[in-house]
Amino acid sequence: MTEAAAEGLAKGLRPVVRPRRLRTTPALRRMVAETSLEARQLVLPLFVREGIDAPAPISSMPGVVQHSRSSLLGAVAEAAELGLGGVMLFGIPGSKDATGSGAIDPAGVLNLAITDVVAEVGDALTVMSDLCLDEFTDHGHCGLLTPDGRVDNDRTLERYAEMALAQADAGVDMVGPSGMMDGQVGVVRAALDAAGHTDVSVLAYSAKYASAFFGPFREAVDSSLVGDRRTYQQDPANGVEGVREALLDVEQGADLVMVKPALSYLDVVRRVRDAVDVPVAAYNVSGEYAMLEAAAAQGWIDREPAILESLVSIRRAGADIVLTYWAAEAARLLRR
Ligand code: PBG
Numbered sequence: 001m002t003e004a005a006a007e008g009l010a011k012g013l014r015p016v017v018r019p020r021r022l023r024t025t026p027a028l029r030r031m032v033a034e035t036s037l038e039a040r041q042l043v044l045p046l047f048v049r050e051g052i053d054a055p056a057p058i059s060s061m062p063g064v065v066q067h068s069r070s071s072l073l074g075a076v077a078e079a080a081e082l083g084l085g086g087v088m089l090f091g092i093p094g095s096k097d098a099t100g101s102g103a104i105d106p107a108g109v110l111n112l113a114i115t116d117v118v119a120e121v122g123d124a125l126t127v128m129s130d131l132c133l134d135e136f137t138d139h140g141h142c143g144l145l146t147p148d149g150r151v152d153n154d155r156t157l158e159r160y161a162e163m164a165l166a167q168a169d170a171g172v173d174m175v176g177p178s179g180m181m182d183g184q185v186g187v188v189r190a191a192l193d194a195a196g197h198t199d200v201s202v203l204a205y206s207a208k209y210a211s212a213f214f215g216p217f218r219e220a221v222d223s224s225l226v227g228d229r230r231t232y233q234q235d236p237a238n239g240v241e242g243v244r245e246a247l248l249d250v251e252q253g254a255d256l257v258m259v260k261p262a263l264s265y266l267d268v269v270r271r272v273r274d275a276v277d278v279p280v281a282a283y284n285v286s287g288e289y290a291m292l293e294a295a296a297a298q299g300w301i302d303r304e305p306a307i308l309e310s311l312v313s314i315r316r317a318g319a320d321i322v323l324t325y326w327a328a329e330a331a332r333l334l335r336r
Pocket residue numbers: 130132133134135178179213214215216217229284285286287
């Protein structure tokens with residue numbers, strides 16, 4: 001080696017710029033962390049099933065249950081104690097029919113649960129409810145069907161308006177229209193306002209994809225869906241369209257917008273975050289939960305760090321709020 005070459009090599013062996021310096025100690029890493037993960041940013045989805053006395057496990061979602069009306073209250077009290085941002089309630093009625101009548105019945109399981117939960121936690125949590133028909137219809141679709149079996153957008157909107165009123169009358173803080181019907185946010189906002197519920201906010205499931213990662217949720221709500229939701233939920237191939245849906249929802253009065261699922265759609269979360277001026281939520285869905293739990297149960301992945309890494313990644317992508325079945329556990333881990 002020539003002298004010049006040796007000198008060059010020696011320089012190369014002593015880099016001047018060393019990003020590793022800022023990773024030296026836990027305190028330094030904590031100080032320069034770009035993204036925070038806090039309990040208040042997490043929302044816990046909860047299932048309540050009509051006609052059961054004790055929680056029923058959901059086999060494809062180990063650790064998650066269908067609650068009875070009374071066990072639900074223990075779960076929300078714990079969520080409040082942990083300082084979570086809120087809970088998102090899903091109801092599973094005792095009987096389903098073609099128009100999802102249980103969804104608008106004031107004595108329907110979800111509407112009763114809303115009143116119970118609000119009485120239990122008061123203002124300590126934001127109480128949210130899923131505003132969709134699929135848990136309540138015997139065909140499992142998110143809307144009403146035409147005689148030839150297609151999902152009828154505009155007749156479904158009328159039903160969503162009634163459902164919004166039933167949930168608001170039950171005392172909910174925030175409704176989450178999740179059926180991907182065109183115009184759903186506008187009709188829900190108008191119905192709430194016309195009835196004087198101007199303070200009830202709307203979390204729009206804006207960019208919701210026709211995803212295989214909702215699989216375990218179908219078991220969670222005893223869904224009898226045959227076929228798929230591709231005529232209303234978005235094609236996983238589309239990102240620009242996700243932004244378009246979010247912008248339309250903001251125009252129609254959405255207070256927050258959501259991207260769903262989360263982990264396979266982090267680019268959409270980022271694009272939506274950059275495009276709107278309202279808080280953005282992302283839903284870490286049932287299949288994402290099931291995958292990690294299954295791998296952890298096999299000993300193939302280190303469960304707790306993988307949970308926290310997933311959640312902080314969703315935040316880093318741009319979500320202000322994360323809906324996750326790990327919300328309570330993550331809040332406990334963050335306290336340590
Ligand atoms: C619709 C709804 C679904 C989920 C939340 N709201 C199912 C669907 O649209 O197919 C899925 C949530 C999850 O998979 O965790 N009511």
